[in-house]
Amino acid sequence: MLVVDEAGFLKKGSKPAVVQRQYPGTASRVENCQLGVFLAYATSKGRTLIDREWYLPKSQVAARGRCREAAVPDTVEFATKPVLARAMPAWALAADVQARWVTAGRGLRQRLEVPGLA
Secondary structure, three states: OEEEEEEEEEOOOOOOOOOEEEOOOOOOOOEEEEEEEEEEEEEOOEEEEEEEEEEOOHHHHHOHHHHHHOOOOOOOOOOOHHHHHHHHHHHHHHOOOOOOOEEEOHHHHOOOOOOOOO
């Protein structure tokens, strides 16, 4: 099975393009943080992380100079966390990862539909 979830990481400063005052969930309040969407692969024998994407806030993506400083390619466009969550299982399936279903953390589960998986 594929497992999609998001996580927030509290950060000091604001230099990296992905750091912004936002709600990470883990802090129960708005903080300077990075948010990521993660894809894990789980079987009866174990689990492993197979993909990750930083969530880049729209204001950060618009600041192309700041993105370049943080080595974010100019081709990166704004994508919501649910859009990232839907894309990662599709990429995994295209790379021949064998999975029969996908699940997600509470915040993403209702918005997650992946063609070919339950």
